[in-house]
Amino acid sequence: MNGLKEVLRIFEKITKIPHCSGNTEEMKDFIVSWAKNFGYDVKTDKAGNILATLNTPKLCLQSHYDMVCVGDAPNIEIVKKDDYLMAKNSSLGADNGIGVAIMLYFISKKYSLEFLFTNDEEIGLIGAFNLELNIKSPYLLNLDSEDENIYIGCAGGVDCKIEYLKATKKVYGIKGEIKIDKLPGGHSGVDIDKNIPNAIVELLIRVKNTSFLKGGERRNSIPVSAVSYEVFEGNEEVEVYDDRYIHFLKELPHGVLEFDFKYKIPSKSINFALLDGFEATLSARANSNDKLEEVKEYILSKTKGVKVTFEGEYPAWEAEENEFSQMLKEIIKSEFKVIHAGLECAVLKKKFPNVKMASYGPVIENPHSVRERVKISSVKNVLNNLEQIIRRVNG
Secondary structure (H helix, E strand, C coil): CCCCHHHHHHHHCCCCCCCCCEEEEEHHHHHHHHHHCCCCEEEECCCCCCCCCCCCCCEEEEEECCCCCEEEECCCCEEEHHHHHECCCCCCHHHHHHHHHHHHHHHHHCCCCCEEEEEEEHHHHHHHCCCCCCCCEEEEEEECCCCCCEEEECCCCEEEEEECCCCEEEEEEEEEEEEEECCCCCEEECCCCCCCCCHHHHHHHHCCCCEEEEEECCCCCEECCCEEEEEEHHHHHHHCCCCHHHHHHHCCCEEEEEEEEECCCEEEEEEEEEEEECHHHHHEEEHHHHHHHHHHHHHHCCCCCCEEEEEECCEECCCCCCCCHHHHHHHHCCEEEEECCHHHHHHHHHCCCEEEEEEECCCCCCCCCCEEEEEEHHHHHHHHHHHHHHHHHHH
16 A cells, blocks of 8 residues: 555545544544554653653654534545545534544554654644653654645744623514524634634624624634524513623734735734623734734723733744754745744744754645545645655654
8 A cells, every 4th residue: 555545544534533633532542442453652641642762763743632622523425526625514623633644554564763743732732832841853843734734833822711791781573593603613823814714803892782792613723603693673572792892802813913925824813703792702813923913902002991911922933944844945945935824833932942943734725614625646746845854854
C-alpha cells in the first residue's frame, strides 16, 4: 500500500473514534497503543499530551488530536468527491486529524523522530499550555497549517466575556420567533476576512423589542445560527430588553480591525462569537502581543460601565526565519507566511526557546464548519515533502 493510501486509511480509522475537544480519552488510548506497538518510547502527561520517541531524534513532528465537532460529529461519515474528502452533515476533523494520520503513518515506518500529540488545542491550547513533556529535537514542525505554505508566525488571541447588568422594559404585543440559521460558519480567525455572515450580527440588525436572544456555537467559530423572540403588535404585556442594551449589542465590534499587507492577512480582528441573554463573548486575535493588547483596549473602550473578563489568552508567535525554515523553503518551494489563527508553536516556543519551529500542512478548507474538506492531492504533496525533510534532517 502506498503512503497516501495508508495515510487516508489511518485518517478514516481515527474519524471513527470520538475525539471532540474535551472528550478525547479514547483517541489518546488509540495513539498510545499504536506507538507502543511499533516500539516507540511513549510518555504522557496530566493534560493528555503524548510524546513518542525512537532513538536519538533531530526532528519533532507535532499535531493536536482533538477536533471541533459541528453538526452530526463525532458521528462522521466521510464523503469523497473529486479531489476532496468531506463529511456528511458534520465537520470532518481534518483539522488536525490529517496531521495525526501522517504522524501515525511515519510511526508505522519506524522513523527515528519525536512525535508530539497535544490535547484540547481547539478549546484554548490547553494541552500545549500544560505540557509536562520535554522534547529533545533541535527542530519542530507543526502540521496544523492548512494551505501547503510554510508558516513562521501566528496570531495570539483572547476571549472577552461581557456581562451586562439586567435591564428590561415592558411593552404590549405578541411574541414571535426570528431565527437566523444554516449560515456557512467558519473559523473565527482564518475566515474573518472572507465576508462570511455572522448570525448574531445579522439577527441584531433585525430586532427592536425582544424578550430573548441567543446565538453562536463556540468561541472560535463564526456563528451559524441565532434566535430572538421579537414582540409584534398585540395587547399582551411583555418584558423585553431595554433599548440601551440592544443599542449596546449592535455597537459591539465584529470583523477585521487592521490588515497586514506584507503577509496579506488581517493583523487584528474580533469575532462576535456568542450571545446568551445579557452575556456576550467576543474572540479577539492579533499577530503580535502588542497588537493584542491594543485590541483588548479597544474592546474596553466599547464596553465602558460593563463587566468585562478576558479569558483563555494565548500568545502570538512573531515571525521567525532561521536555518530550519530556510531548509523547508528549499524543499517545499513556498514563501513564508503568518496565519491569523492560534498555532501551538506560539506556546511551545515559550517552553522550548532554542528549538527552531515552523508549521506546514495540506489544504483544508472551511475548518470548524460542516463545509470542512481536505484536498487529497495536497495530502500527497505534503507527505512527499515531509519524507524529503526527514531525510535531510536525519542526514
